[in-house]
Amino acid sequence: MNRNVYTVGQITSYIKNMFSQDFMLSRISVSGEVSNVKYHSSGHIYFTLKDENSQIAVVMFQGSRRGLLFPMKNGDRAIVSGSVELYERDGRYQLYAREIAPDGKGDLFKQYEELKEALSEMGMFAPEYKKPLPKYAKRIGIVTAKTGAAIQDIRNVSARRNPSVQLILCPAKVQGEGAASSIVRAIERLDAMGLDILIVGRGGGSFEDLFAFSEEPVVRAVFECETPVISAVGHEIDTALSDYAADQRAPTPSAAAELAVFDRNTELERLEHLEEELRRLMLRRLASEKQRLRSLFSRLSSLSPKARLRYAGERLMREQEKLSGAFQALLLKRKHQFAILAESLQNLSPLKRLSGGYAYLMGADGKGKNSIHEIRVDETLRIHMKDGRFQAVVTEVEDE
Amino acid sequence: MNELKNRDAKRSEKETDEKNLEEELLELEEIVDALSKEELPLSDAFRLYEEGIQKVRECQSTIEGVEKKMQILCEDGSLEEFDDI
Numbered sequence: 001m002n003r004n005v006y007t008v009g010q011i012t013s014y015i016k017n018m019f020s021q022d023f024m025l026s027r028i029s030v031s032g033e034v035s036n037v038k039y040h041s042s043g044h045i046y047f048t049l050k051d052e053n054s055q056i057a058v059v060m061f062q063g064s065r066r067g068l069l070f071p072m073k074n075g076d077r078a079i080v081s082g083s084v085e086l087y088e089r090d091g092r093y094q095l096y097a098r099e100i101a102p103d104g105k106g107d108l109f110k111q112y113e114e115l116k117e118a119l120s121e122m123g124m125f126a127p128e129y130k131k132p133l134p135k136y137a138k139r140i141g142i143v144t145a146k147t148g149a150a151i152q153d154i155r156n157v158s159a160r161r162n163p164s165v166q167l168i169l170c171p172a173k174v175q176g177e178g179a180a181s182s183i184v185r186a187i188e189r190l191d192a193m194g195l196d197i198l199i200v201g202r203g204g205g206s207f208e209d210l211f212a213f214s215e216e217p218v219v220r221a222v223f224e225c226e227t228p229v230i231s232a233v234g235h236e237i238d239t240a241l242s243d244y245a246a247d248q249r250a251p252t253p254s255a256a257a258e259l260a261v262f263d264r265n266t267e268l269e270r271l272e273h274l275e276e277e278l279r280r281l282m283l284r285r286l287a288s289e290k291q292r293l294r295s296l297f298s299r300l301s302s303l304s305p306k307a308r309l310r311y312a313g314e315r316l317m318r319e320q321e322k323l324s325g326a327f328q329a330l331l332l333k334r335k336h337q338f339a340i341l342a343e344s345l346q347n348l349s350p351l352k353r354l355s356g357g358y359a360y361l362m363g364a365d366g367k368g369k370n371s372i373h374e375i376r377v378d379e380t381l382r383i384h385m386k387d388g389r390f391q392a393v394v395t396e397v398e399d400e
Numbered sequence: 401m402n403e404l405k406n407r408d409a410k411r412s413e414k415e416t417d418e419k420n421l422e423e424e425l426l427e428l429e430e431i432v433d434a435l436s437k438e439e440l441p442l443s444d445a446f447r448l449y450e451e452g453i454q455k456v457r458e459c460q461s462t463i464e465g466v467e468k469k470m471q472i473l474c475e476d477g478s479l480e481e482f483d484d485i
Contacts, residue, residue, distance in 0.1 A: 199430070277432050
């Protein structure tokens with residue numbers, strides 16, 4: 001027996017060589033449904049392309065990313081062009097993609113791009129037409145499928161944030177034949193009700209599944225809707241044209257409910273805070289008024305008639321004291337003056353003069369004699385001396 | 401058609417409703433601002449305080465509201481409770 005035994009490496013590189021020499025496999029386009037898409041952080045994309053019976057692993061390296069012509073995700077139908085080669089480490093063949101194009105009916109993706117450009121040129125996506133969402137919406141209309149995750153997500157978020165907000169669903173067919181006109185009609189019916197906000201959207205799906213929200217009648221209806229519209233189509237990475245025309249885009253239906261439904265507790269807390277603030281300010285004001293009142297009262301009582309009377313009485317007493325003091329001083333001064341005068345008067349008294357042996361003459365009538373001519377012979381005269389008096393009779397009068 | 405006819409009436413009703421809460425809250429903030437000014441006469445302060453507390457109560461009852469069940473707009477234009485969980 002002549003048996004050749006090969007290593008795994010040898011057989012693997014032999015097979016790899018077979019693949020690379022195959023003319024068809026080195027330049028091939030494969031169509032199928034996309035699944036298990038992984039956008040790796042390195043920029044490489046890994047996914048599986050499958051149909052009813054088979055599947056093939058696909059990788060698109062970061063360097064070929066420009067060849068990805070649409071936001072591909074699970075469920076999309078795509079045409080992948082590249083080469084089929086063997087990946088030696090895993091002993092697996094893979095399709096190495098250079099270009100990935102959507103495989104839509106009638107090339108939906110191209111239609112999407114063309115419509116986007118046309119509507120954008122018409123100004124339908126212009127920011128100046130965007131209406132602000134009312135902050136405290138009480139009634140919110142929803143256009144989506146009656147069954148499915150979207151309506152349940154919206155209902156759950158709304159119930160958590162604010163159970164007193166009224167949600168009104170107008171069910172619409174969101175994919176397949178007639179979906180666009182069903183969505184348009186639902187938008188128009190809810191718009192006519194004069195609600196506060198409309199949420200228009202659906203849960204995730206393939207590009208084709210979501211395409212109804214990119215059809216012109218739907219985009220127009222969203223644009224023309226007088227009620228502010230939040231568009232919430234698919235997941236974060238999906239962008240339907242209704243997203244551009246809406247007043248606000250939400251990445252998912254749940255996120256749309258977060259935007260539309262105000263949080264009741266937050267607002268109640270804010271009110272509580274405002275109430276506390278009102279009370280605090282009023283109490284502060286009252287305290288300051290009380291203080292003011294106290295100071296006014298003390299000023300007022302110092303101005304009362306009673307206080308004034310007391311003050312006047314005190315002043316009167318002071319003046320009285322001053323007056324009596326002045327009077328006493330005056331009296332003293334006068335006494336002193338009197339003493340001086342009395343002294344000088346004393347000195348002027350005729351009796352004082354008699355002290356030197358002089359005498360004072362008076363007639364019998366008590367009048368003083370000032371001249372010899374007033375004296376007659378035989379007249380009795382009274383003569384006062386310092387220490388007594390006597391009478392004498394004039395015997396002779398002699399003129400000088 | 402009936403829906404379209406009611407539209408204007410409903411819209412203006414909605415707008416006054418809407419204004420109420422948003423404006424009341426704004427006014428409430430203005431009242432708080434005004435009340436924080438010392439030079440405000442005391443009688444005005446009392447009036448503002450009472451007005452403010454009243455507004456707080458009104459806003460609270462507006463916000464608290466009544467729990468609402470989701471409704472579905474039927475083909476004939478009527479509203480029915482939607483409860484199919």
